Amino acid sequence: MVEKVKAEELALKQREISISEFFAKNRHLLGFDNPTRALLTAVKEAVDNSLDACEEARILPEIIIRIEELSEERFKVSIEDNGPGIVKEQIPRIFGKLLYGSRFHTIKMTRGQQGLGISAAGLYGQLTTGKPISILSKISSKRPAHFYEIIIDTQKNEPVITKEEVLEWKKEHGTRVEIQLLARYIKGDRSVDEYLKQTALANPHVRIIYKPPFGDGEITYERVKDLLPPEPKEIKPHPYGVELGNIIKMLQSSRARSLKSFLLGEFSRVSPRVASEICQKAALAENISPARLSPEQAEGLFNAINQVKIRAPEKDTLSPIGEEAILSTLKKMVKGDFYTASSRPVAVYRGNPFQIEVGLVYGIDGYPQDEFIILCRFANRVPLLYQQSACAITRAVIQVDWRNYGLQHPKDSLPIAPMLLMVHVGSVWVPFTSEAKEAIAHYPEIIKEIKLALQECGRRLSIFLHRRERAFYEAKRRSIFELYARELASSLSSLTGVKKQRIEKQLSLLARARTRFKGL
Numbered sequence: 001m002v003e004k005v006k007a008e009e010l011a012l013k014q015r016e017i018s019i020s021e022f023f024a025k026n027r028h029l030l031g032f033d034n035p036t037r038a039l040l041t042a043v044k045e046a047v048d049n050s051l052d053a054c055e056e057a058r059i060l061p062e063i064i065i066r067i068e069e070l071s072e073e074r075f076k077v078s079i080e081d082n083g084p085g086i087v088k089e090q091i092p093r094i095f096g097k098l099l100y101g102s103r104f105h106t107i108k109m110t111r112g113q114q115g116l117g118i119s120a121a122g123l124y125g126q127l128t129t130g131k132p133i134s135i136l137s138k139i140s141s142k143r144p145a146h147f148y149e150i151i152i153d154t155q156k157n158e159p160v161i162t163k164e165e166v167l168e169w170k171k172e173h174g175t176r177v178e179i180q181l182l183a184r185y186i187k188g189d190r191s192v193d194e195y196l197k198q199t200a201l202a203n204p205h206v207r208i209i210y211k212p213p214f215g216d217g218e219i220t221y222e223r224v225k226d227l228l229p230p231e232p233k234e235i236k237p238h239p240y241g242v243e244l245g246n247i248i249k250m251l252q253s254s255r256a257r258s259l260k261s262f263l264l265g266e267f268s269r270v271s272p273r274v275a276s277e278i279c280q281k282a283a284l285a286e287n288i289s290p291a292r293l294s295p296e297q298a299e300g301l302f303n304a305i306n307q308v309k310i311r312a313p314e315k316d317t318l319s320p321i322g323e324e325a326i327l328s329t330l331k332k333m334v335k336g337d338f339y340t341a342s343s344r345p346v347a348v349y350r351g352n353p354f355q356i357e358v359g360l361v362y363g364i365d366g367y368p369q370d371e372f373i374i375l376c377r378f379a380n381r382v383p384l385l386y387q388q389s390a391c392a393i394t395r396a397v398i399q400v401d402w403r404n405y406g407l408q409h410p411k412d413s414l415p416i417a418p419m420l421l422m423v424h425v426g427s428v429w430v431p432f433t434s435e436a437k438e439a440i441a442h443y444p445e446i447i448k449e450i451k452l453a454l455q456e457c458g459r460r461l462s463i464f465l466h467r468r469e470r471a472f473y474e475a476k477r478r479s480i481f482e483l484y485a486r487e488l489a490s491s492l493s494s495l496t497g498v499k500k501q502r503i504e505k506q507l508s509l510l511a512r513a514r515t516r517f518k519g520l
């Protein structure tokens with residue numbers, strides 16, 4: 001007979017799990033599942049942070065990325081920015097504590113969202129090489145730079161400083177992060193090289209200097225634009241996007257004295273009239289203290305919110321790349337026959353504003369005619385290189401019927417053409433499918449907007465293809481006409497005695513007039 005485990009025995013094993021221990025075990029959730037991907041993720045986390053920091057401080061970013069092979073499968077990555085730097089006291093927690101950051105509690109279009117990225121990269125380095133993450137940071141030309149080496153105490157999820165120094169650094173301000181890690185360097189679709197190239201594509205205001213390993217030669221992506229993108233604005237949550245559990249939490253922690261001031265102060269787009277209407281619908285007094293609401297009353301409030309008509313979230317909170325910038329970078333980076341871009345108006349999913357931008361290049365020089373298109377996906381200007389098939393962007397591209405626009409399009413797959421599509425989803429909160437932030441969840445509102453932008457570009461592409469095809473047949477027809485025109489001219493010349501060249505000239509004018517008449 002199987003002996004039963006007693007509850008007391010189980011209780012002995014039941015204890016708290018530290019977040020660091022959890023992610024050390026489940027590193028695949030953060031994008032560190034194999035050495036190739038780990039290299040990309042580490043670089044990406046640091047570069048994304050550098051770009052966010054520079055933009056927040058309104059500094060035109062210049063990022064230097066170095067990758068060095070130390071021994072077989074052991075690399076050192078170094079990412080240096082000219083951002084605002086990090087104050088000394090914050091450095092240990094930012095790099096030595098998982099879930100510590102400045103963005104989780106804000107609703108704003110930034111690359112970072114979770115407060116996990118860079119400490120997770122450091123943790124991966126520590127687990128695979130035993131080496132600490134090192135940071136050099138300076139906040140002003142009048143102050144010295146601070147250097148730290150940090151490891152994470154995974155049981156406590158707390159930083160342990162293994163080295164601390166004050167250094168001179170020529171830079172006025174900025175941060176350099178170095179991580180040693182088990183990694184593999186590759187070229188191709190999911191490489192660091194590709195990630196940086198696509199980063200330059202979606203960030204025309206950034207200068208990137210990249211030193212790949214094995215003395216491969218330095219690559220520089222110069223700025224296409226010397227202007228920072230518009231500053232994204234932080235917003236309060238829109239009432240339609242907040243779930244019941246969150247409303248209860250907000251009610252309990254609010255300092256507002258009355259329910260009406262709670263509604264006015266904690267949410268966006270709630271006017272005094274709307275606040276009164278919500279209280280009325282929920283049968284609650286406007287002056288009741290929010291913390292006093294029972295769970296049933298909170299649920300009543302939640303239901304009332306969803307019955308009252310509230311204005312859509314503010315539209316000017318995002319920082320799109322812009323059609324013009326998309327076109328200039330595409331023209332600079334990809335050689336093709338036809339370029340177009342389309343930017344949708346701001347839309348809303350679950351109370352969060354978002355905006356879709358699409359860029360298209362057709363007739364890419366040297367690209368095979370019978371290959372699937374190149375799809376470049378971006379979320380808040382960050383290239384997404386993994387989990388293509390799980391992403392809402394891919395779903396939308398597949399759902400558009402590209403045959404309507406003159407392309408080959410097998411069922412349930414990407415279209416076939418020498419074409420590149422870049423799709424950018426910008427939002428105050430991008431709904432990723434996992435913490436690795438590689439694929440966007442399938443919200444119908446997002447898929448619909450992406451499809452509308454793609455269809456717009458598709459229509460313009462089909463006009464181009466149509467014209468090109470017509471021009472091709474017209475040219476062919478004209479060359480046949482001209483071939484016979486010569487013979488016709490010599491017969492007419494011998495019949496009429498008019499000079500052959502003169503008749504040939506008249507005939508060719510006739511051919512051109514016909515072409516003009518056809519609208520070409």
Ligand SMILES: Nc1ncnc2c1ncn2[C@@H]1O[C@H](COP(=O)(O)OP(=O)(O)OP(=O)(O)O)[C@@H](O)[C@H]1O
Nearest residue numbers: 049053094101102103112113114115116117118175
């Ligand atoms: N290069 C940098 N310059 C200035 N501040 C930085 C830099 N790198 C990180 N930070 C600060 O450290 C915080 C934590 O970074 P981390 O990458 O762990 O989280 P995040 O960027 O907020 O979110 P995510 O987990 O989605 O990347 C950031 O929110 C930012 O405030």
Ligand SMILES: [Mg+2]
Nearest residue numbers: 049112117118
């Ligand atoms: Mg980050």
